[in-house]
Amino acid sequence: MYKEIIEGRTRLLVPEKGTFGRTVAGRIKRSPVFYNPRMKLNRDICCSVVRALKRDVVFLDLLSGSGAKGIRVAHETGQSVHLNDASEDAVALIEKNARLNGLDNVTVSNENANLLLQKRYGSFDFIDIDPFGTPVQFLDNSLMAVDKHGVLGITATDTAPLCGVYPAACFRKYGARPLRSEFCHEVGLRLLVGYAARTAAKYSYGIRCLLSHSTEHYFRVYLKVFKGKKKADASLEELGYVYYCRKCLEHEYGRGYLPELKSCGCDGRYEVAGPLWLGRIQDAVFCKGVVRMSWYLTDPGTERLLEMISEEIDIPFYYDIHRVCRVLRTSAIPTDEVIQALEDEGYRATRTHFSKTGIKTDAPAEVVRGVLLMTLSFLISHLAIMITTLQAVRRIHLPIL
Numbered sequence: 001m002y003k004e005i006i007e008g009r010t011r012l013l014v015p016e017k018g019t020f021g022r023t024v025a026g027r028i029k030r031s032p033v034f035y036n037p038r039m040k041l042n043r044d045i046c047c048s049v050v051r052a053l054k055r056d057v058v059f060l061d062l063l064s065g066s067g068a069k070g071i072r073v074a075h076e077t078g079q080s081v082h083l084n085d086a087s088e089d090a091v092a093l094i095e096k097n098a099r100l101n102g103l104d105n106v107t108v109s110n111e112n113a114n115l116l117l118q119k120r121y122g123s124f125d126f127i128d129i130d131p132f133g134t135p136v137q138f139l140d141n142s143l144m145a146v147d148k149h150g151v152l153g154i155t156a157t158d159t160a161p162l163c164g165v166y167p168a169a170c171f172r173k174y175g176a177r178p179l180r181s182e183f184c185h186e187v188g189l190r191l192l193v194g195y196a197a198r199t200a201a202k203y204s205y206g207i208r209c210l211l212s213h214s215t216e217h218y219f220r221v222y223l224k225v226f227k228g229k230k231k232a233d234a235s236l237e238e239l240g241y242v243y244y245c246r247k248c249l250e251h252e253y254g255r256g257y258l259p260e261l262k263s264c265g266c267d268g269r270y271e272v273a274g275p276l277w278l279g280r281i282q283d284a285v286f287c288k289g290v291v292r293m294s295w296y297l298t299d300p301g302t303e304r305l306l307e308m309i310s311e312e313i314d315i316p317f318y319y320d321i322h323r324v325c326r327v328l329r330t331s332a333i334p335t336d337e338v339i340q341a342l343e344d345e346g347y348r349a350t351r352t353h354f355s356k357t358g359i360k361t362d363a364p365a366e367v368v369r370g371v372l373l374m375t376l377s378f379l380i381s382h383l384a385i386m387i388t389t390l391q392a393v394r395r396i397h398l399p400i401l
Protein backbone atom coordinates (compact mmCIF):
# COMPACT_ATOMS: atom_id res chain seq x y z
CA MET A 1 0.00 0.00 0.00
CA TYR A 2 2.89 2.38 0.75
CA LYS A 3 6.29 2.69 -0.92
CA GLU A 4 9.43 4.40 0.32
CA ILE A 5 10.88 7.34 -1.59
CA ILE A 6 13.45 10.03 -0.91
CA GLU A 7 12.44 13.67 -1.30
CA GLY A 8 15.06 16.32 -0.62
CA ARG A 9 17.07 14.61 2.11
CA THR A 10 14.13 12.90 3.73
CA ARG A 11 12.84 9.34 3.56
CA LEU A 12 9.09 9.20 3.05
CA LEU A 13 6.48 6.50 2.93
CA VAL A 14 3.89 7.58 0.38
CA PRO A 15 0.83 5.85 -1.08
CA GLU A 16 1.38 3.50 -4.02
CA LYS A 17 -0.51 4.65 -7.09
CA GLY A 18 -3.87 2.97 -7.43
CA THR A 19 -4.68 2.32 -3.78
CA PHE A 20 -8.12 3.34 -2.60
CA GLY A 21 -9.50 4.92 0.55
CA ARG A 22 -12.00 7.43 1.88
CA THR A 23 -11.72 11.22 2.12
CA VAL A 24 -12.62 13.17 5.29
CA ALA A 25 -16.06 13.75 3.73
CA GLY A 26 -16.46 9.98 3.22
CA ARG A 27 -16.06 9.96 -0.58
CA ILE A 28 -14.06 7.18 -2.26
CA LYS A 29 -10.80 8.41 -3.74
CA ARG A 30 -7.71 6.89 -5.27
CA SER A 31 -5.39 6.73 -2.29
CA PRO A 32 -6.09 6.75 1.45
CA VAL A 33 -3.66 9.58 2.10
CA PHE A 34 -2.83 12.54 -0.06
CA TYR A 35 0.62 12.82 -1.61
CA ASN A 36 1.33 14.72 -4.81
CA PRO A 37 4.85 14.28 -6.27
CA ARG A 38 4.24 17.36 -8.46
CA MET A 39 4.30 19.49 -5.29
CA LYS A 40 7.93 18.57 -4.57
CA LEU A 41 9.10 22.01 -5.73
CA ASN A 42 6.63 23.65 -3.33
CA ARG A 43 8.11 21.58 -0.47
CA ASP A 44 11.72 22.18 -1.64
CA ILE A 45 11.20 25.94 -1.57
CA CYS A 46 9.34 25.80 1.74
CA CYS A 47 12.30 24.01 3.40
CA SER A 48 14.70 26.62 1.97
CA VAL A 49 12.45 29.47 3.16
CA VAL A 50 12.42 28.09 6.72
CA ARG A 51 16.22 27.75 6.61
CA ALA A 52 16.50 31.33 5.27
CA LEU A 53 14.51 32.73 8.23
CA LYS A 54 17.61 32.04 10.34
CA ARG A 55 15.79 31.84 13.62
CA ASP A 56 14.06 29.19 15.69
CA VAL A 57 10.47 28.70 14.63
CA VAL A 58 7.62 26.44 15.63
CA PHE A 59 6.27 25.29 12.26
CA LEU A 60 2.67 24.16 11.84
CA ASP A 61 1.88 21.92 8.87
CA LEU A 62 -1.84 22.52 9.19
CA LEU A 63 -3.06 20.15 6.46
CA SER A 64 -0.31 17.56 6.32
CA GLY A 65 -1.61 14.69 4.17
CA SER A 66 1.26 12.16 4.21
CA GLY A 67 3.30 14.67 6.23
CA ALA A 68 5.72 15.15 3.31
CA LYS A 69 6.18 18.87 3.98
CA GLY A 70 6.24 18.95 7.77
CA ILE A 71 8.47 15.87 8.03
CA ARG A 72 10.87 17.40 5.52
CA VAL A 73 10.93 20.72 7.40
CA ALA A 74 11.63 18.89 10.68
CA HIS A 75 14.38 16.76 9.14
CA GLU A 76 16.01 19.29 6.80
CA THR A 77 15.85 22.38 9.02
CA GLY A 78 15.88 20.90 12.54
CA GLN A 79 12.96 23.14 13.60
CA SER A 80 10.10 22.01 15.84
CA VAL A 81 7.13 20.97 13.72
CA HIS A 82 3.53 20.20 14.51
CA LEU A 83 1.67 18.20 11.85
CA ASN A 84 -2.08 17.97 11.64
CA ASP A 85 -4.65 16.29 9.43
CA ALA A 86 -8.32 15.46 9.86
CA SER A 87 -7.80 12.04 8.31
CA GLU A 88 -6.89 9.16 10.65
CA ASP A 89 -5.08 7.33 7.82
CA ALA A 90 -2.99 10.46 7.21
CA VAL A 91 -2.04 10.78 10.88
CA ALA A 92 -1.01 7.10 11.05
CA LEU A 93 1.23 7.63 8.01
CA ILE A 94 2.70 10.88 9.42
CA GLU A 95 3.67 9.01 12.60
CA LYS A 96 5.34 6.27 10.50
CA ASN A 97 7.24 8.92 8.52
CA ALA A 98 8.43 10.62 11.72
CA ARG A 99 9.75 7.27 13.02
CA LEU A 100 11.36 6.46 9.65
CA ASN A 101 13.50 9.60 9.98
CA GLY A 102 14.13 9.18 13.71
CA LEU A 103 12.60 12.58 14.47
CA ASP A 104 12.07 13.77 18.02
CA ASN A 105 11.17 17.35 17.06
CA VAL A 106 7.66 16.63 15.76
CA THR A 107 4.22 16.41 17.34
CA VAL A 108 1.09 15.22 15.53
CA SER A 109 -2.64 15.84 15.87
CA ASN A 110 -5.81 14.55 14.24
CA GLU A 111 -8.09 17.57 14.33
CA ASN A 112 -10.22 19.80 12.24
CA ALA A 113 -7.76 22.51 11.16
CA ASN A 114 -9.87 25.46 12.32
CA LEU A 115 -10.50 23.92 15.75
CA LEU A 116 -6.77 23.29 16.21
CA LEU A 117 -5.97 26.89 15.26
CA GLN A 118 -8.57 28.24 17.66
CA LYS A 119 -7.19 26.15 20.53
CA ARG A 120 -3.60 27.17 19.86
CA TYR A 121 -3.68 30.97 19.31
CA GLY A 122 -0.20 32.50 19.23
CA SER A 123 1.57 29.12 19.38
CA PHE A 124 3.16 29.04 15.93
CA ASP A 125 5.79 31.13 14.18
CA PHE A 126 5.14 29.63 10.77
CA ILE A 127 1.81 28.28 9.58
CA ASP A 128 1.68 26.35 6.34
CA ILE A 129 -1.74 26.22 4.66
CA ASP A 130 -1.84 23.69 1.84
CA PRO A 131 -5.49 22.83 1.17
CA PHE A 132 -7.44 21.25 -1.65
CA GLY A 133 -8.38 24.36 -3.67
CA THR A 134 -8.83 27.66 -1.88
CA PRO A 135 -7.13 28.54 1.44
CA VAL A 136 -9.74 31.16 2.39
CA GLN A 137 -11.55 29.07 5.00
CA PHE A 138 -8.32 28.69 7.03
CA LEU A 139 -6.99 32.22 6.76
CA ASP A 140 -8.83 34.01 9.59
CA ASN A 141 -7.91 31.44 12.23
CA SER A 142 -4.35 31.14 10.92
CA LEU A 143 -3.90 34.89 11.25
CA MET A 144 -5.06 34.70 14.84
CA ALA A 145 -2.96 31.63 15.64
CA VAL A 146 0.30 32.88 14.13
CA ASP A 147 2.83 34.64 16.34
CA LYS A 148 2.88 38.44 15.96
CA HIS A 149 6.07 38.37 13.84
CA GLY A 150 5.26 35.08 12.19
CA VAL A 151 5.06 33.85 8.62
CA LEU A 152 2.20 32.28 6.69
CA GLY A 153 2.97 29.96 3.75
CA ILE A 154 -0.19 29.81 1.66
CA THR A 155 -0.91 27.57 -1.33
CA ALA A 156 -3.95 28.10 -3.56
CA THR A 157 -4.76 25.53 -6.23
CA ASP A 158 -8.01 27.22 -7.27
CA THR A 159 -6.23 29.02 -10.10
CA ALA A 160 -9.25 28.83 -12.43
CA PRO A 161 -11.37 31.27 -10.36
CA LEU A 162 -8.35 33.47 -9.57
CA CYS A 163 -7.34 33.60 -13.24
CA GLY A 164 -10.81 34.64 -14.36
CA VAL A 165 -12.13 31.35 -15.78
CA TYR A 166 -14.85 31.40 -13.11
CA PRO A 167 -15.28 35.07 -12.10
CA ALA A 168 -18.34 34.37 -9.96
CA ALA A 169 -16.38 31.84 -7.86
CA CYS A 170 -13.54 34.35 -7.48
CA PHE A 171 -15.93 37.02 -6.24
CA ARG A 172 -17.64 34.53 -3.90
CA LYS A 173 -14.38 33.38 -2.30
CA TYR A 174 -12.08 36.39 -2.55
CA GLY A 175 -14.56 39.28 -2.87
CA ALA A 176 -12.64 40.48 -5.90
CA ARG A 177 -12.87 40.60 -9.66
CA PRO A 178 -10.31 38.58 -11.69
CA LEU A 179 -9.07 39.27 -15.23
CA ARG A 180 -8.78 36.78 -18.04
CA SER A 181 -5.67 38.04 -19.81
CA GLU A 182 -2.12 37.14 -20.82
CA PHE A 183 -0.97 38.09 -17.30
CA CYS A 184 -3.87 36.42 -15.46
CA HIS A 185 -1.49 34.35 -13.28
CA GLU A 186 0.08 37.43 -11.79
CA VAL A 187 -3.35 39.01 -11.34
CA GLY A 188 -4.52 35.81 -9.60
CA LEU A 189 -1.54 35.72 -7.26
CA ARG A 190 -2.00 39.40 -6.40
CA LEU A 191 -5.72 38.82 -5.76
CA LEU A 192 -4.72 36.12 -3.26
CA VAL A 193 -2.21 38.41 -1.49
CA GLY A 194 -4.74 41.25 -1.55
CA TYR A 195 -7.32 39.01 0.09
CA ALA A 196 -4.78 38.01 2.75
CA ALA A 197 -3.98 41.70 3.38
CA ARG A 198 -7.67 42.54 3.84
CA THR A 199 -8.19 39.55 6.14
CA ALA A 200 -5.07 40.40 8.18
CA ALA A 201 -6.16 44.03 8.53
CA LYS A 202 -9.36 42.91 10.32
CA TYR A 203 -7.13 41.60 13.12
CA SER A 204 -4.78 44.64 13.06
CA TYR A 205 -2.05 42.85 11.18
CA GLY A 206 -0.05 44.25 8.30
CA ILE A 207 1.68 41.93 5.84
CA ARG A 208 4.83 41.86 3.74
CA CYS A 209 5.30 39.40 0.91
CA LEU A 210 8.68 37.69 1.30
CA LEU A 211 8.41 35.40 -1.71
CA SER A 212 5.78 34.16 -4.10
CA HIS A 213 5.57 31.95 -7.15
CA SER A 214 3.10 30.72 -9.68
CA THR A 215 3.93 27.14 -10.63
CA GLU A 216 1.97 24.66 -12.75
CA HIS A 217 -1.51 24.47 -11.18
CA TYR A 218 -0.98 26.54 -8.03
CA PHE A 219 0.06 29.83 -6.44
CA ARG A 220 2.28 29.96 -3.40
CA VAL A 221 2.90 33.01 -1.22
CA TYR A 222 5.03 33.56 1.91
CA LEU A 223 3.71 36.44 4.00
CA LYS A 224 5.33 37.94 7.06
CA VAL A 225 2.83 39.47 9.45
CA PHE A 226 3.29 42.56 11.63
CA LYS A 227 1.04 43.46 14.52
CA GLY A 228 -0.38 46.99 14.69
CA LYS A 229 -3.18 49.14 13.27
CA LYS A 230 -0.69 51.37 11.44
CA LYS A 231 0.91 48.35 9.80
CA ALA A 232 -2.54 47.11 8.80
CA ASP A 233 -3.45 50.51 7.31
CA ALA A 234 -0.11 50.67 5.47
CA SER A 235 -0.84 47.25 3.93
CA LEU A 236 -4.30 48.34 2.85
CA GLU A 237 -2.69 51.26 1.02
CA GLU A 238 -0.97 48.73 -1.22
CA LEU A 239 -4.34 47.60 -2.55
CA GLY A 240 -5.76 48.81 -5.82
CA TYR A 241 -6.93 47.87 -9.28
CA VAL A 242 -5.52 46.96 -12.67
CA TYR A 243 -7.02 48.40 -15.86
CA TYR A 244 -6.58 46.45 -19.09
CA CYS A 245 -7.41 47.19 -22.71
CA ARG A 246 -7.98 44.06 -24.76
CA LYS A 247 -7.71 46.03 -28.02
CA CYS A 248 -4.17 47.41 -27.69
CA LEU A 249 -3.02 45.36 -24.61
CA GLU A 250 -2.24 48.51 -22.60
CA HIS A 251 -2.44 48.05 -18.85
CA GLU A 252 -2.35 50.55 -16.00
CA TYR A 253 -2.76 50.11 -12.27
CA GLY A 254 -3.61 52.44 -9.43
CA ARG A 255 -3.96 52.23 -5.66
CA GLY A 256 -7.19 53.08 -3.87
CA TYR A 257 -10.27 51.55 -2.23
CA LEU A 258 -12.38 52.00 -5.31
CA PRO A 259 -11.57 51.66 -9.02
CA GLU A 260 -11.31 54.85 -11.04
CA LEU A 261 -13.20 55.63 -14.22
CA LYS A 262 -10.52 55.47 -16.90
CA SER A 263 -10.43 54.80 -20.59
CA CYS A 264 -7.57 53.66 -22.75
CA GLY A 265 -5.69 56.09 -25.03
CA CYS A 266 -6.67 53.96 -28.05
CA ASP A 267 -10.38 54.58 -27.29
CA GLY A 268 -10.69 50.95 -26.24
CA ARG A 269 -12.63 50.08 -23.08
CA TYR A 270 -10.67 49.31 -19.92
CA GLU A 271 -11.57 46.11 -18.04
CA VAL A 272 -10.94 46.40 -14.30
CA ALA A 273 -9.75 43.74 -11.83
CA GLY A 274 -9.30 43.95 -8.08
CA PRO A 275 -9.01 44.86 -5.33
CA LEU A 276 -5.55 43.29 -5.52
CA TRP A 277 -2.12 43.70 -3.97
CA LEU A 278 0.07 46.20 -5.84
CA GLY A 279 2.95 46.11 -3.36
CA ARG A 280 6.04 43.96 -3.65
CA ILE A 281 5.50 40.25 -4.19
CA GLN A 282 9.19 39.39 -3.66
CA ASP A 283 11.78 40.57 -1.20
CA ALA A 284 14.91 40.36 -3.40
CA VAL A 285 17.34 40.09 -0.44
CA PHE A 286 15.27 37.36 1.19
CA CYS A 287 15.00 35.53 -2.17
CA LYS A 288 18.78 35.52 -2.54
CA GLY A 289 18.97 34.04 0.97
CA VAL A 290 16.49 31.33 -0.03
CA VAL A 291 18.60 30.54 -3.12
CA ARG A 292 21.67 30.14 -0.89
CA MET A 293 19.74 27.88 1.49
CA SER A 294 18.63 25.61 -1.36
CA TRP A 295 22.22 24.50 -2.16
CA TYR A 296 21.64 20.97 -0.86
CA LEU A 297 18.63 20.29 -3.11
CA THR A 298 19.45 18.29 -6.21
CA ASP A 299 16.68 19.51 -8.51
CA PRO A 300 18.16 22.26 -10.74
CA GLY A 301 14.62 23.51 -11.48
CA THR A 302 14.23 24.78 -7.90
CA GLU A 303 17.36 26.90 -8.04
CA ARG A 304 16.55 28.14 -11.55
CA LEU A 305 13.10 29.31 -10.45
CA LEU A 306 14.41 31.01 -7.30
CA GLU A 307 17.22 32.74 -9.26
CA MET A 308 14.73 33.97 -11.83
CA ILE A 309 12.35 35.28 -9.18
CA SER A 310 15.14 37.10 -7.35
CA GLU A 311 16.19 38.85 -10.59
CA GLU A 312 12.67 39.85 -11.73
CA ILE A 313 12.03 43.56 -11.41
CA ASP A 314 9.20 44.04 -8.96
CA ILE A 315 6.82 45.97 -11.17
CA PRO A 316 3.21 44.81 -11.28
CA PHE A 317 2.28 42.90 -14.46
CA TYR A 318 4.07 42.30 -17.72
CA TYR A 319 3.75 42.30 -21.50
CA ASP A 320 3.47 39.02 -23.33
CA ILE A 321 5.65 39.62 -26.36
CA HIS A 322 3.88 37.05 -28.55
CA ARG A 323 0.51 38.61 -27.73
CA VAL A 324 1.74 42.13 -28.54
CA CYS A 325 3.30 40.85 -31.79
CA ARG A 326 -0.04 39.30 -32.73
CA VAL A 327 -1.85 42.62 -32.14
CA LEU A 328 0.80 44.37 -34.25
CA ARG A 329 0.38 41.60 -36.88
CA THR A 330 4.11 40.91 -36.89
CA SER A 331 5.97 37.65 -36.46
CA ALA A 332 7.19 36.76 -32.95
CA ILE A 333 10.43 38.35 -31.79
CA PRO A 334 12.80 36.60 -29.35
CA THR A 335 12.23 37.80 -25.78
CA ASP A 336 15.92 38.48 -25.10
CA GLU A 337 16.16 40.77 -28.17
CA VAL A 338 13.24 42.84 -26.87
CA ILE A 339 14.75 43.07 -23.37
CA GLN A 340 18.04 44.28 -24.86
CA ALA A 341 16.28 46.85 -27.05
CA LEU A 342 14.28 48.19 -24.07
CA GLU A 343 17.46 48.48 -22.00
CA ASP A 344 19.14 50.30 -24.91
CA GLU A 345 16.27 52.80 -24.74
CA GLY A 346 17.02 53.38 -21.04
CA TYR A 347 14.20 51.29 -19.52
CA ARG A 348 14.44 48.44 -17.05
CA ALA A 349 13.33 45.07 -18.39
CA THR A 350 13.58 41.45 -17.25
CA ARG A 351 11.99 38.11 -17.93
CA THR A 352 9.35 36.88 -15.49
CA HIS A 353 8.74 33.43 -14.06
CA PHE A 354 5.01 33.97 -14.72
CA SER A 355 5.43 33.43 -18.48
CA LYS A 356 8.14 32.27 -20.88
CA THR A 357 7.28 35.07 -23.30
CA GLY A 358 6.57 37.74 -20.66
CA ILE A 359 8.64 40.87 -20.04
CA LYS A 360 8.44 43.04 -16.95
CA THR A 361 9.41 46.60 -17.75
CA ASP A 362 8.86 50.17 -16.63
CA ALA A 363 8.39 51.17 -20.27
CA PRO A 364 4.84 52.15 -21.27
CA ALA A 365 2.94 50.03 -23.81
CA GLU A 366 3.55 52.42 -26.70
CA VAL A 367 7.32 52.23 -26.10
CA VAL A 368 7.12 48.43 -25.96
CA ARG A 369 5.23 48.46 -29.28
CA GLY A 370 7.75 50.89 -30.81
CA VAL A 371 10.68 48.79 -29.62
CA LEU A 372 9.07 45.64 -31.04
CA LEU A 373 8.60 47.25 -34.46
CA MET A 374 12.15 48.64 -34.35
CA THR A 375 13.61 45.25 -33.38
CA LEU A 376 11.58 43.59 -36.10
CA SER A 377 12.73 45.98 -38.82
CA PHE A 378 16.32 45.57 -37.55
CA LEU A 379 15.98 41.77 -37.75
CA ILE A 380 14.38 42.00 -41.21
CA SER A 381 17.13 44.29 -42.54
CA HIS A 382 19.70 41.92 -41.03
CA LEU A 383 17.97 39.01 -42.72
CA ALA A 384 17.85 40.91 -46.02
CA ILE A 385 21.61 41.58 -45.80
CA MET A 386 22.20 37.91 -45.00
CA ILE A 387 20.08 36.77 -47.98
CA THR A 388 21.81 39.23 -50.35
CA THR A 389 25.22 38.07 -49.09
CA LEU A 390 24.24 34.41 -49.50
CA GLN A 391 22.97 35.06 -53.03
CA ALA A 392 26.24 36.87 -53.85
CA VAL A 393 28.28 34.01 -52.40
CA ARG A 394 26.27 31.52 -54.43
CA ARG A 395 26.76 33.61 -57.61
CA ILE A 396 30.53 33.66 -57.04
CA HIS A 397 30.75 30.00 -56.20
CA LEU A 398 28.23 28.61 -58.67
CA PRO A 399 30.57 28.58 -61.65
CA ILE A 400 33.12 26.67 -59.58
CA LEU A 401 30.43 24.19 -58.51
Ligand SMILES: C[S@@+](CC[C@H](N)C(=O)[O-])C[C@H]1O[C@@H](n2cnc3c(N)ncnc32)[C@H](O)[C@@H]1O
Nearest residue numbers: 034063064065068069085086087112113130131
Ligand atom coordinates in the same frame (compact mmCIF):
# COMPACT_ATOMS: atom_id res chain seq x y z
C1 LIG B 1 -3.56 19.05 -0.34
S1 LIG B 1 -3.48 17.97 0.99
C2 LIG B 1 -2.03 18.42 1.84
C3 LIG B 1 -0.77 18.05 1.15
C4 LIG B 1 0.50 18.16 1.94
N1 LIG B 1 0.68 19.47 2.53
C5 LIG B 1 1.71 17.76 1.10
O1 LIG B 1 2.66 18.58 0.92
O2 LIG B 1 1.73 16.62 0.60
C6 LIG B 1 -4.77 18.54 2.03
C7 LIG B 1 -4.96 17.71 3.30
O3 LIG B 1 -5.88 18.43 4.13
C8 LIG B 1 -6.67 17.51 4.85
N2 LIG B 1 -7.89 18.24 5.26
C9 LIG B 1 -8.89 18.70 4.47
N3 LIG B 1 -9.78 19.43 5.19
C10 LIG B 1 -9.31 19.45 6.47
C11 LIG B 1 -9.75 20.07 7.68
N4 LIG B 1 -10.85 20.83 7.71
N5 LIG B 1 -9.00 19.91 8.80
C12 LIG B 1 -7.87 19.17 8.78
N6 LIG B 1 -7.41 18.54 7.66
C13 LIG B 1 -8.10 18.70 6.52
C14 LIG B 1 -6.90 16.37 3.90
O4 LIG B 1 -7.14 15.17 4.62
C15 LIG B 1 -5.57 16.34 3.10
O5 LIG B 1 -4.71 15.38 3.63
Ligand SMILES: [Zn+2]
Nearest residue numbers: 245248264266
Ligand atom coordinates in the same frame (compact mmCIF):
# COMPACT_ATOMS: atom_id res chain seq x y z
ZN1 LIG C 1 -6.21 50.42 -25.74
